[in-house]
Amino acid sequence: MKLTEPVTGSPCWVELGTPDVPGAQAFYAAALGWRSETDPRPEAGGYTMARVGEDAVAALSPTYRPEQPPAWTVSFATEDADDSARAVRSAGGTVLMAPMDVFDLGRFAVxxxxxxxxxxxxxxxxxxxxxxxxxxGTLGWTELRTVDVEGALAFYPAVFGWTADVSERFTHWAVDGAEFGGLKGLPRDGERGQGETPSRWLPYFTVGDTESTAARAVGAGGAQLSPPRRVPGGPCVAVLADRRGAAFGIQAP
Structure with a gap:
């Protein structure tokens, strides 16, 4: 990812929703070396910040509904959450949670x-x-896995102003010329195999060594969904799941 700090339209944060925050703290400490701190304020609802050194890099949050599956969510920076929510609707998307203020930290929507x-x-x-x-231990890449590649290529540039470098092998997303993620097509409903998931955003965390990190994750109670492999001309990557099944990627430059 050719970004060193958040810019408008780029990934700026990743958050895990899980029914087991203490278990997630232990798992990601073992797998990625995170140190985590839970906000003690009752109104924070158990929101937990994960750090590398003193720097905040991700969050672990309790799920809000019993039926909500454990999953990572990528956040994208915007100058105006309300305007971006309107852009989502205009482009054919859905606003699942209307914009709301989060203390004095910012304004948030899903x-x-x-x-x-x-x-x-x-x-x-x-x-x-x-x-x-x-x-x-920090976010190094984001990947959209989608059943509707053409729809994604129309939707995200309309909402965020992204550009897409489309090739037969892979499509890269960029904002202001800086690449930060990719696009991978998935089979449509009725064509997917058992266990294949619908459209989602998948964060990739940078690690020193993919194989040893995958082994630590499995040893901490996680699972290996896609074994380490070298991307032609790129990093060595793998896809893992934590103890509760939330999927995430790792990459070693």
């Missing part, structure tokens, strides 16, 4: 693209997002 991939909008005030990108 949305889904037309294929159902969920993401968040973040209008920064006191909190701008992750303090580091691309270092070990």
């Amino acid at each position: 949305a889904a693209d037309p294929s159902g991939a969920v993401f968040s909008l973040w209008q920064a005030r006191a909190f701008t997002g992750a303090k580091r990108f691309g270092d070990p």
Whole structure:
């Protein structure tokens, strides 16, 4: 990811929704080396900040509904969450949670693209997002896995102003010329195999070594969904799941 700090339209934060925050704290400490701190204020609802050193890099949050599956959500920076929510609707997406203020930290909304991939909008005030990108233990890439590639190529540029470098092998997303993620097509409903998931955003965290990180994750109670492999001309990547099944990627430059 060719970003060192959040800019308008770029990924700025990642958050895990899980019914077991203490278990997630232990798992990601073992797998990625995170140190985590839970906000003690009752109104914070158990929101937990994960850090690399002193820098905030991600969050662990209790799920809000019993039926909500454990999952990672990517947040994208916006100058105006309300305007971006309107842009989501105009482009055919859905606003799942209307914009709301989060203390003095910023303004937040949850949305889904037309294929159902969920993401968040973040209008920064006191909190701008992750303090580091691309270092070990921090967000290094984001990937949209979707059943509607053409729809995604229309939706996200309309909402965020992204550009897409489309090739036969892979499609890269960029904002202001800086690449930050990719696009991978999935089979449509009725064509997917057992266990294949619908559209979603998948965060990739940078690690020093993919194989040893995958082994630590499995040893901590997680699972290996996609074994380490070398991307031609790129990093070594793998897809893992934590103890509760939330999927995430890792990459070693």
